[in-house]
Amino acid sequence: MSATAEHPGGGGIAVLASRVGADEKRLFDAFDRRGVAFDHVDTRAQWFPAGRRALPWSLVLNREIGQARAAYAARCLTAACAEVVNSADATEVCGDKWRTTLALRTAGLPIPRTTLALTPQAALAALDSLGYPALIKPLVGSWGRLIVPLHDRAAAEGVLEYVGALPSPQSHLVYVQELVDKPGRDIRAVVVGGELLGAVYRTGESTRTNVALGGRTLPCETTPELTGLAVEAAAAVGADIAGVDLIEDRDGRLLVLEVNHRVEFSGFQSALGDRVDVADRIVEHLGKRAQR
The missing domain is CATH 3.40.50.20 (Rossmann fold)
Incomplete structure (x- = not known):
């Protein structure tokens, strides 16, 4: 129409x-x-x-x-x-990793150490300050694409030389983040209308555990800490419906990575089965919004 x-x-x-x-x-x-x-x-x-x-x-x-x-x-x-x-x-904030990081940081939520370098040359200095290993990520992107792990300065110089040759000025802004030593998995939590519907572990063979890249999903027990972080992260970016990605460091501390405004929930639904019907809960939430 x-x-x-x-x-x-x-x-x-x-x-x-x-x-x-x-x-x-x-x-x-x-x-x-x-x-x-x-x-x-x-x-x-x-x-x-x-x-x-x-x-x-x-x-x-x-x-x-x-x-x-x-x-x-x-x-x-x-x-x-x-x-x-x-x-x-919310769509604009979630669609930009740096704006999401700023929103999460402003809300006082725990996040990995993160820096935005305004040029590839500045990114080398940022990486020296942050320390290796580290990640560079595109400001706009999904499914874990174009995320590059860097284990030393030589690798960083090669990647950033390529970044500097890209035609888009936005490509020259480099989002740099510490590579958290996580236990081979991350967590996807789904929040609808300020309520946590549940969480799943996503596991994979590489740094990226996205389901779109072949990551597997398993049920994750929710805790008050996980629930609070997921709900607060969705609120920090102003999202009614959100997929919140978190990771655990080796000490078990939870860190918020990002918030997705367009939640892909097939893997989540498969892992949790009949414990929750994500689509039904979204439609229920929309019904409540329509009645306001």
């Missing part, structure tokens, strides 16, 4: 997604089971005129996979008086 069509303002719900994957299908099924009408809106066909106007939806679930489209669509829909979940602000 085109956002440029003439529609009176309405109370409908839209799901914004250019790609319908397993998680989106679960969400569509949950809407149907609850008897909640919704429109699937493909962002690839959307265009928005400048200026405030009515839309057929008062509430939009943003499942757009492309970060730029997700952020701009959220801004356009908000300007047209639709309520977007997650908000445009």
Whole structure:
């Protein structure tokens, strides 16, 4: 349905997604089971005129996979008086690792030691200060792509020489983070409406344990500490629906890595089975938001 069509303002719900994957299908099924009408809106066909106007939806679930489209669509829909979940602000903060780090740090949450270098040359000095081993990560990215572990200065010089040759000015900003000595796993926690739905361990053969890269998921027992950190991390970035990634250091201390605004939950759902229905809880939350 085109956002440029003439529609009176309405109370409908839209799901914004250019790609319908397993998680989106679960969400569509949950809407149907609850008897909640919704429109699937493909962002690839959307265009928005400048200026405030009515839309057929008062509430939009943003499942757009492309970060730029997700952020701009959220801004356009908000300007047209639709309520977007997650908000445009949350989408923009979560989509930028440094902005996420600043939000988590401002909230007083424990995070790995992290630095932003404004040039590749400055990144070498930052790495010398931080110490090896360390990681460099792209400011915008998901699924663990383009994360590079660096074990010494020689390796860093080679990688940063390549980074300096990239054409995009944003690529020359280098996000540097300590490589935490973790026990071969990390933790994904899912928060909806300020409530922790559960957590899973993600294990893999390398530094990156993302399910998209072949990581395996196992149930993780939730504790008051884990619950508090996950809920506070989601609140710190302003996300109603969040996937919070945490790691344990060798002493068992939990650190918050990042917060995802578009939660991919297939691996999470498989690990927890019938303990929780993530899609149903999201639709339930949207129903509550629509009644406000």
